[in-house]
Amino acid sequence: MSKIDKPTGASTAAVLAGRREEWTGPVVNPPIWRGSTHLYESEADRIAALAHNEDGHFHYGRRGAPTQWSLAEALTKLEPGAEGTMLYPSGTAALAGAMMSVLEPGDVLLVQDNVYEPTRSIASGLFKRWGVEARFFDPADHDAYAIAFDDRTTAVMLETPGSLTMEVPDVPRLAAIAKDRGAAVLIDNTWATGLGFPALEHGCDITITALTKHAGGHSDVMMGAASAGAKYYAKLRHTAQSLGQVVSPDDAALVARGLRTMPLRLRQSTASALKIAHWLKDRAEVAHVLCPMVEGSPGHELWARDFSGGCGLFSFVLAGHTSEQRAAFVDTLELFGIGYSWGGFESLALPFDAARIRSASAWPKPGWHEEDHLGIRLAIGLEDADDLIADLDRAFATIKHS
Numbered sequence: 001m002s003k004i005d006k007p008t009g010a011s012t013a014a015v016l017a018g019r020r021e022e023w024t025g026p027v028v029n030p031p032i033w034r035g036s037t038h039l040y041e042s043e044a045d046r047i048a049a050l051a052h053n054e055d056g057h058f059h060y061g062r063r064g065a066p067t068q069w070s071l072a073e074a075l076t077k078l079e080p081g082a083e084g085t086m087l088y089p090s091g092t093a094a095l096a097g098a099m100m101s102v103l104e105p106g107d108v109l110l111v112q113d114n115v116y117e118p119t120r121s122i123a124s125g126l127f128k129r130w131g132v133e134a135r136f137f138d139p140a141d142h143d144a145y146a147i148a149f150d151d152r153t154t155a156v157m158l159e160t161p162g163s164l165t166m167e168v169p170d171v172p173r174l175a176a177i178a179k180d181r182g183a184a185v186l187i188d189n190t191w192a193t194g195l196g197f198p199a200l201e202h203g204c205d206i207t208i209t210a211l212t213k214h215a216g217g218h219s220d221v222m223m224g225a226a227s228a229g230a231k232y233y234a235k236l237r238h239t240a241q242s243l244g245q246v247v248s249p250d251d252a253a254l255v256a257r258g259l260r261t262m263p264l265r266l267r268q269s270t271a272s273a274l275k276i277a278h279w280l281k282d283r284a285e286v287a288h289v290l291c292p293m294v295e296g297s298p299g300h301e302l303w304a305r306d307f308s309g310g311c312g313l314f315s316f317v318l319a320g321h322t323s324e325q326r327a328a329f330v331d332t333l334e335l336f337g338i339g340y341s342w343g344g345f346e347s348l349a350l351p352f353d354a355a356r357i358r359s360a361s362a363w364p365k366p367g368w369h370e371e372d373h374l375g376i377r378l379a380i381g382l383e384d385a386d387d388l389i390a391d392l393d394r395a396f397a398t399i400k401h402s
């Protein structure tokens with residue numbers, strides 16, 4: 001399969017990537033190599049192997065085997081500009097591992113105000129104990145961001161779009177400012193993945209995705225990945241290996257299986273999400289649709305400029321309503337489950353309170369009505385969009401009468 005080295009479309013690349021013949025043998029996928037100990041042929045063989053720390057060389061189970069190497073290589077191939085990829089047992093572990101690879105005690109880490117909540121907790125909790133100072137910034141205020149840098153600022157943590165509230169930051173601009181000041185730029189790119197937003201080509205140094213979401217795609221596995229360009233890959237790898245990060249071959253096989261259909265699933269859930277978001281936009285019960293793929297949503301222009309794709313995840317804000325009504329709304333839904341995560345084949349709904357997890361930017365957003373602040377995030381799966389719309393319609397009818 002690796003014989004084809006010409007540029008291909010994303011779907012072709014997702015089908016071909018990582019399937020080296022020396023790893024797959026005569027079957028389509030690499031077998032699941034379970035193992036901790038690797039037996040060397042001789043003492044000389046063991047000594048010779050010490051010279052290698054790249055995927056593709058057996059050493060010990062913690063450094064993986066063909067099942068994990070194949071997945072890591074596939075992810076690297078799908079991430080333009082990447083030198084290599086490290087795998088972690090969750091997206092959160094990947095975020096922590098990537099940040100730790102560029103930070104030392106005494107450093108300042110600038111963190112986008114609307115990042116995924118565990119990212120915020122790692123930065124302001126765990127890192128504080130280690131003497132790293134986290135400073136949160138409003139991604140829309142470029143001047144405040146520029147002056148937040150000082151000579152201790154070594155890294156910036158971005159996410160696009162921001163979790164829950166879905167604003168798209170101007171990543172190329174924020175990255176250029178950071179680069180000017182010598183800081184490493186990290187980004188959580190779980191939403192669009194490298195397929196929809198090639199983050200390294202947009203100025204980032206390390207891009208992190210929760211494979212639990214789109215790559216896994218079936219809500220049955222947890223994993224994370226961090227891919228870096230040449231400048232940071234050695235540091236990223238060394239830190240992950242020092243932390244003992246490894247994923248099971250069974251889980252790697254599940255994620256690799258999901259990866260083959262990821263572009264197809266993303267296209268389908270994106271199309272459904274667009275249909276549903278437009279339908280919501282016209283509802284009197286909805287004050288704001290927060291879906292960067294839809295005109296009029298915060299960040300739409302930047303999405304249109306920088307992205308070539310999206311996914312089924314977006315939010316909306318109820319016009320007025322009480323939190324009891326919001327709870328009744330999600331309780332009434334039958335096709336949308338109530339639960340964390342997203343990117344699976346099934347749709348989910350999650351009420352959220354954005355004010356609780358921001359410190360540098362306002363919620364409700366400036367110019368909005370004070371009472372329009374109750375958000376619901378929808379993860380659109382692979383059901384028929386019309387069935388999902390009928391479900392939402394029923395739930396709106398219920399709260400009208402409550």
Ligand SMILES: *Cc1c(COP(=O)(O)O)cnc(C)c1O
Pocket residue numbers: 089090091092093116163188190191210211212213222223224341
């Ligand atoms: C879910 C999620 C993660 C974390 O992934 P886990 O595998 O659940 O730890 C990171 N970033 C974003 C934006 C997410 O939505």
